[in-house]
Amino acid sequence: MTLTATRTRWLQDNGVYVAVGVLLLFNALFTANFLTLGNFTTQLVQAAPVLIVALGMALVIGTEGVDLSVGAVMALAAAVIPLYLGAGPLPAILMALVAGLAVGAFNGFLVARVGIQPIVATLALLVGGRGLALVIANGQLVQLHDPAFLALGTDDVLGIPISVLIAGLLALMVAALTNRTTFGRQLVAIGGNRRAATLAGLPVTGVLVGVYTICGVLAAISGVLATSRLAASDPADMGLLMELSAITAVVVGGTPLTGGKVRVLGTVMGVVLMQLVRATLIKHDLPDSIAQMIQAAIIIAAVYVARERR
Amino acid sequence: MTTLTAATRTKVLQRQGAAVALILMVTVSWLVFPRFGSLDNLRDLALQGSFLAVIALGMTFVIITGGIDLSVGSLYALGGVLAAWGSQYGFLAALTLPLAVCGAIGLINGLLIARTNMAPFIVTLASLLFARGLLLAITDEGATTYQIAPDSAFVELGRGTVFGFGYPIFIAAALCALGGVVLNRTNFGQNVFATGGAEQSAVLMGVPVARTKIGVYTASGTLAGLAGALTAAYLQSGVTVIGVGTELDAISVVVIGGTLLTGGMGTVLGTVIGVGLIKVIQNVINQIGTLDSNYQSVVSGVFLLIVVVLQRMLRR
Numbered sequence: 001m002t003l004t005a006t007r008t009r010w011l012q013d014n015g016v017y018v019a020v021g022v023l024l025l026f027n028a029l030f031t032a033n034f035l036t037l038g039n040f041t042t043q044l045v046q047a048a049p050v051l052i053v054a055l056g057m058a059l060v061i062g063t064e065g066v067d068l069s070v071g072a073v074m075a076l077a078a079a080v081i082p083l084y085l086g087a088g089p090l091p092a093i094l095m096a097l098v099a100g101l102a103v104g105a106f107n108g109f110l111v112a113r114v115g116i117q118p119i120v121a122t123l124a125l126l127v128g129g130r131g132l133a134l135v136i137a138n139g140q141l142v143q144l145h146d147p148a149f150l151a152l153g154t155d156d157v158l159g160i161p162i163s164v165l166i167a168g169l170l171a172l173m174v175a176a177l178t179n180r181t182t183f184g185r186q187l188v189a190i191g192g193n194r195r196a197a198t199l200a201g202l203p204v205t206g207v208l209v210g211v212y213t214i215c216g217v218l219a220a221i222s223g224v225l226a227t228s229r230l231a232a233s234d235p236a237d238m239g240l241l242m243e244l245s246a247i248t249a250v251v252v253g254g255t256p257l258t259g260g261k262v263r264v265l266g267t268v269m270g271v272v273l274m275q276l277v278r279a280t281l282i283k284h285d286l287p288d289s290i291a292q293m294i295q296a297a298i299i300i301a302a303v304y305v306a307r308e309r310r
Numbered sequence: 311m312t313t314l315t316a317a318t319r320t321k322v323l324q325r326q327g328a329a330v331a332l333i334l335m336v337t338v339s340w341l342v343f344p345r346f347g348s349l350d351n352l353r354d355l356a357l358q359g360s361f362l363a364v365i366a367l368g369m370t371f372v373i374i375t376g377g378i379d380l381s382v383g384s385l386y387a388l389g390g391v392l393a394a395w396g397s398q399y400g401f402l403a404a405l406t407l408p409l410a411v412c413g414a415i416g417l418i419n420g421l422l423i424a425r426t427n428m429a430p431f432i433v434t435l436a437s438l439l440f441a442r443g444l445l446l447a448i449t450d451e452g453a454t455t456y457q458i459a460p461d462s463a464f465v466e467l468g469r470g471t472v473f474g475f476g477y478p479i480f481i482a483a484a485l486c487a488l489g490g491v492v493l494n495r496t497n498f499g500q501n502v503f504a505t506g507g508a509e510q511s512a513v514l515m516g517v518p519v520a521r522t523k524i525g526v527y528t529a530s531g532t533l534a535g536l537a538g539a540l541t542a543a544y545l546q547s548g549v550t551v552i553g554v555g556t557e558l559d560a561i562s563v564v565v566i567g568g569t570l571l572t573g574g575m576g577t578v579l580g581t582v583i584g585v586g587l588i589k590v591i592q593n594v595i596n597q598i599g600t601l602d603s604n605y606q607s608v609v610s611g612v613f614l615l616i617v618v619v620l621q622r623m624l625r626r
Contacts, residue, residue, distance in 0.1 A: 066431070110619075117571050119378070119431075120618050123558060128611020134604035244435060257429045287451050292443030296436040300422065303432045 012306050016253050016269045019302075023276045031283050041161060045229070047275040048167040049074075050245050051268060052222040054253075055174045056215030057246040058267040062178070063191040063211050064259025065118035069107060070219040070246060072129025073100050074239025077223030079133035081149075082142045082233045089149035097220045103129060104216020108209030126243065133235035142233040153229030163225045170218065175264040184262075187211055191259030248295075249274055252302040274298075327620060328567050328583045335590050343597045351593070353474050357544075359589040360482035362559060363582055364537040367482075367489045368530030369560040370581045374493075375526050376506040376573025377430035380557045381419060382534040384441035385412045387553035389538025391445050394456035394548025397464045404464040404543075408535040415441055416531015420524035434527075438557070449550050456548040468543025478540045485533070490578040502526060506573025562610065563588055566617045587613070 011018075027034040053070050060067045077096035084092040103125055110121035144150065155162050178184035186207045190197040198204050219239070227233055253270025254263045277298060281291040339346040365382050372379045389408035397404035415437055422433045446452050458465055470477045493499040501522040504512040513519050542548045561571075567584030569576025588610060595606050 110615075114619055114622055116618050116622055120565055120571055120614075123561065124611045124615040124618070126611075127558060127562065127614060128608050131604050131607030131609075131611060135602055135608060139602065139604055244438070247432075247435070251432055257431065287446070289443045289446030289451060292439045292446065296438075296440035296443065299432065299436040299439070300428075303428050304426060 008305075013254065015302065015305050016266055016273055020269050020273050020276065023273065023280060027276070027280055027283075031280065034283070037159075041159075041164075043275055043279055044164045045161050047271050048161075048163040049222040049226045050242070050249060050275070051167045051271040052170055052225070053219050053239075053242055054246040054249040054267050054271050055170055055264070056218035057243075058250045058253070058255050058262050058264060059174065059178070059187060059211050060118070060215050061191075061247070061250050061255050061257060062187055062259055062262035063208060064194070064257075065111060065191075065208075065212070066122065066247065066257070067107060067212065067215050067219075068119065068122040068243045069103060069125035069129055070215065070222075071239035071242035072126050072133065073103050073216055073219035074223030074226065074242060075130045075133035075235040076100070076103065076136075077220040078227045078233045078238040079136040079235040081224065081227055082144060083136070085144065085146050085149060089146055089152075092146075092149065093224050096224050097217055100216040100218075100220025100223070101213055102216075104213040104219075105209060107216065108212030111212060112205040112208035130235065133238075137233060137235045139236070141236070144227070144231055144233060149228055150231055151228075152225065153227075153231065163229065166221070166225065170221070171264060171268055178262045178264055183207065183210065188260060188262060191261070193260070245274070248299055251306075252299065254306055256306065327624075328580060328587060328617065331617075332583050332587050332590065335587065335594070339590060339594050339597070343594065346593065346597060349474065353476070355589055355593050356479045357476045358592075359585045360476070360478040361537045361541050361544075362556075362563065362589070363482045363585045364485060364540070365534050365556065366560045366563045366581045366585055367486055367578060368526075368533035369557075369564050370489070370567075370569055370576055370578055371493070371502055371526040372430075372530050373561070373564050373569050373571060374502050374506045374573055374576045375523055376509065377423065377523065377526070378434065378561065378571075379416075379419065379527060379530045380431065380434040381415065381437035381441055382530060382560055383553040383556035383558075384438045384445065385415060385531055385534035385553075386538040386541070386556050387550065388412060388415075388441045388445045389535030390542035390545075390552065391449055391456060391538075391548035391550060392535070393464070393539035393542040394458050395448065397456075397458040397462055397542075401463045401467075404458070404462075405467075405539060408539040409532050412441075412535025412538070413528055413532035416528040416534075417524065419531065420527030423527060424520035424523040430527075445550060449548075452550045455550060458542065458546045458548075460546055464543050465546055466543075468540055468545070476544070478544065481540065486578055486582055493578055498522065498525065503574060506575075508574070559588070562614050566614060568621070570621075 033039060057067060057070065076099045080096045080099050081092045084095045107122050107125060110116045111118050152162055157165055178187065186197070186202050189202060190204055190207055194204065223239060226238060249270035250267050251257060252273060253266030253268070255261060255266060274295070277295060278291060281294065345351055365386060369379055369382060389412050392408040392411055393404045396407035419434055419437055422428055423430050449455070467477055472480065493502060501517050504515070504517045505519050505522045509519060538553070541552065563584035564576070564581050565571060566587060567577065567580030567582070569580060591609055591613065592606050595609065
């Protein structure tokens with residue numbers, strides 16, 4: 001391997017960490033009040049819902065799939081909560097997770113059993129899912145007052161907000177799932193070469209249904225946390241365009257869209273990077289327009305570096 | 311021989327499934343809702359469909375090459391804003407500015423996809439963000455809505471009518487007819503099918519795959535810009551908030567029309583029928599009146615699902 005090839009390879013694998021490091025350094029030097037505990041907490045709280053969705057998305061993309069329905073699942077979770085909150089926060093959260101589980105399992109069924117392309121199968125749920133959420137909620141925003149449920153969005157444990165704690169725990173669980181279990185190995189094998197995986201006797205259908213179900217449940221968890229932080233159920237706006245944020249974070253984190261590889265730490269760093277970019281632009285008073293164009297450039301740059309050569 | 315006829319029958323069903331569904335929907339709506347068949351309603355229906363048809367036409371070409379273009383919703387909005395802004399400098403500026411800018415962004419999409427081997431999904435996702443950012447930049451972060459002088463020739467383009475049918479309907483119909491001819495009767499069309507059917511083989515056979523891809527993404531961007539310009543002319547202003555999710559509507563109607571997302575197969579007529587179906591569904595839900603308008607997306611989603619499941623079943 002030549003030196004340039006080695007260098008490219010290294011950049012492909014570690015580009016996202018370098019970018020996060022550079023941004024942190026830049027902000028430490030040039031942004032007022034950046035190195036404060038309060039600021040870091042705010043950034044992490046804002047990033048937590050995206051991270052939870054991106055973890056599921058990383059698994060799906062690892063199987064050479066994609067899940068466009070995650071934003072709609074968050075909306076469904078948000079719509080379900082006020083219906084059951086009267087019975088207490090636990091049943092409400094459980095029902096929201098069941099909704100995510102049902103949508104995820106249905107996606108998995110469509111992809112694995114019926115054989116529909118992931119992008120179309122989940123597109124149908126994207127279109128229909130938010131509509132269903134709005135129908136359930138009568139198109140209304142509902143203020144939530146249950147103190148126990150709202151505590152989920154406001155309280156912290158030893159200074160760490162609950163949502164950040166949950167996101168961190170889930171990241172560890174997903175990392176363990178991909179790197180330490182048979183399921184994780186099978187998932188990557190299916191993404192690498194589905195036909196070979198089938199011929200090798202791997203339970204392709206089961207694994208795919210499992211992966212989409214996990215993705216649906218994670219999206220629902222994210223929807224529950226975001227709803228609790230908002231102190232309102234807002235199915236019209238909850239998780240809007242979340243599928244694009246999540247896919248961006250996963251891809252920027254070095255998981256290829258072609259499947260066969262899942263980088264959990266990369267995904268976490270991808271989410272952190274996009275959050276840092278947004279925070280940096282806001283703190284330096286750059287308008288939303290410039291912020292969006294810079295994000296577009298970052299996506300192209302990241303994918304250009306990571307692209308597979310012919 | 312029997313297997314051949316069975317295969318042919320399947321193919322016909324797959325191709326004509328959307329047409330059959332459209333005819334059924336129209337017939338039932340005509341009988342159930344007295345207002346559905348009124349000339350006013352049909353004119354309105356055709357006009358609403360014409361903007362989406364222009365966008366979906368470009369998407370059809372892109373999808374047949376095996377690609378996807380997520381940027382069209384943003385380009386649609388950007389095109390409208392540019393047209394409204396340009397209209398102060400006359401008709402020509404109002405029309406050419408959106409076509410040029412949106413076409414250029416489409417060209418960049420095509421160049422990146424064809425020359426660097428990056429996934430269309432990601433490249434066009436980035437330009438979705440970029441175009442939305444550009445739109446915000448030229449409208450003071452969305453605070454300014456450019457108006458078009460009501461007596462200008464450009465407004466006529468969107469609001470003028472022949473026998474009550476709006477100009478956009480004829481523009482969309484002419485473009486779709488042209489698109490059908492290009493797809494089926496020209497070398498470029500053949501290259502589009504070859505690129506999507508088997509890219510490797512197409513390259514080996516000397517098909518100019520890169521040039522074909524650049525062509526379809528440029529066309530898709532330009533058409534989205536045109537749809538935006540027509541919408542702005544119709545609304546007499548460059549509305550900044552339109553077009554969110556329009557790319558998904560366009561993909562849905564193309565898929566419903568029988569074009570395979572895997573590429574290599576599809577028709578413009580199918581896409582037009584797909585547009586008709588979605589618009590008739592929306593129209594009927596509006597006619598029912600008592601039904602929550604949110605049911606529209608539920609029904610559209612369910613419909614999309616039924617179509618792709620049927621397509622899949624028939625292909626076996």
